[in-house]
Amino acid sequence: MQETAERLLIIDDDEMFCHVLDRALSRRGFEVLVAHDAAQALFLARRHQPQLATLDLKLEQESGLKLLPELLEIVPNCRVVVLTGYSSIATAVEAIKLGAVNYLCKPADADDVLLALSRAEGDPETEVADNPPSINRITWEHIQKVLQEHDGNISATARALGMHRRTLQRKLQKRPVRR
Known part of the structure; x- marks a missing residue:
């Protein structure tokens, strides 16, 4: 080496x-x-x-x-x-x-x-998607945002989203939805 x-x-x-x-x-x-x-x-x-x-x-x-x-x-x-x-x-x-x-x-x-x-700089030539993300993708993004706001605390995130903690855990185990 x-x-x-x-x-x-x-x-x-x-x-x-x-x-x-x-x-x-x-x-x-x-x-x-x-x-x-x-x-x-x-x-x-x-x-x-x-x-x-x-x-x-x-x-x-x-x-x-x-x-x-x-x-x-x-x-x-x-x-x-x-x-x-x-x-x-x-x-x-x-x-x-x-x-x-x-x-x-x-x-x-x-x-x-x-x-x-x-890559040290951003690329202004990056293509912008022609179609908006699906409702499932938007839901995934929102869950991730709320999870970040609660420092990864699943119980606090579930309370903030108004859902049961186990339901949130199941959603988080799944792969993100395609755009």
């Missing part, structure tokens, strides 16, 4: 995804570190000071959004891309506000990750 290889920390609880991304990025010359939870991620960040990181939004029982500021406190110049299978406008906005350089929806491959990490 070259001395100048950039260190990239993958933080994701999906071991297969980590393995595939690790191999692809290692082949491209990166020194790859992998963490499956917040404690392991913070330990590796302190010890190895990665220049780049991918951070899963939903780590088992932990929120990637809560981990992001802690990670950037340890490694302030680290460029972090948040990856998620549960995308929403609310979490994308919060991730950027908290210091992520980009936000990607899974599935994402190594090329997607590297492109997201390399």
Whole structure:
């Protein structure tokens, strides 16, 4: 391994995804570190000071959004891309506000990750959708927004939405609705 290889920390609880991304990025010359939870991620960040990181939004029982500021406190110049299978406008906005350089929806491959990490500026040529999101998608987005406002507290979110906590938990277990 070259001395100048950039260190990239993958933080994701999906071991297969980590393995595939690790191999692809290692082949491209990166020194790859992998963490499956917040404690392991913070330990590796302190010890190895990665220049780049991918951070899963939903780590088992932990929120990637809560981990992001802690990670950037340890490694302030680290460029972090948040990856998620549960995308929403609310979490994308919060991730950027908290210091992520980009936000990607899974599935994402190594090329997607590297492109997201390399982009320093927004793209004004990004296409705007021709049709509005579905009512189901709007509902999903609203739930995510209210969940963020209540710091991920499901009981408080359920009360704010006027629904039973278990109903909300079932809705949150499902993949987000397509636009």
